[in-house]
Amino acid sequence: MEDCIFCKIIRNEIPSTTVYEDDYVKAFLDISQVTPGHTLMVPKVHVADIFEYDEKLAAEIFARIPIIAKAIKASDPKIAGMNIINNNGALAYQSVFHSHIHFIPRYTKDDDFA
Ligand code: 5GP
Numbered sequence: 001m002e003d004c005i006f007c008k009i010i011r012n013e014i015p016s017t018t019v020y021e022d023d024y025v026k027a028f029l030d031i032s033q034v035t036p037g038h039t040l041m042v043p044k045v046h047v048a049d050i051f052e053y054d055e056k057l058a059a060e061i062f063a064r065i066p067i068i069a070k071a072i073k074a075s076d077p078k079i080a081g082m083n084i085i086n087n088n089g090a091l092a093y094q095s096v097f098h099s100h101i102h103f104i105p106r107y108t109k110d111d112d113f114a
């Protein structure tokens, strides 16, 4: 998709900090961090939302959730948990219409990331 911001990130036309990348997905830091390490994973194929997934894409994406979650957790011993979230559709607060999964690390104490 020519004008899609996440397609541009996948093509390295706009900068991002890559957390993980392979043939199927790219994971990069969210520009607006809810907590440090907040990461987005996107399929490399442009799909607006999960309603457009077929079974094969769903399997590829789901298989990578634990890979990326573990990589983020390994980056900081203070990470104690993680919210893994998808906002699917405008009414569900999706704002970028290239499907993505949020990984939001949770820390033992609020001041762990002060
Ligand atoms: P949504 O609301 O669609 O679930 O989440 C979209 C996310 O994309 C937001 O958390 C927002 O901060 C992030 N985002 C929007 N534009 C950019 C960008 O240009 N670069 C990066 N890294 N994240 C972005």
Ligand code: ZN
Binding pocket: 001, 004, 005, 006, 007, 008, 045, 046, 047, 097, 098
């Ligand atoms: Zn796209």
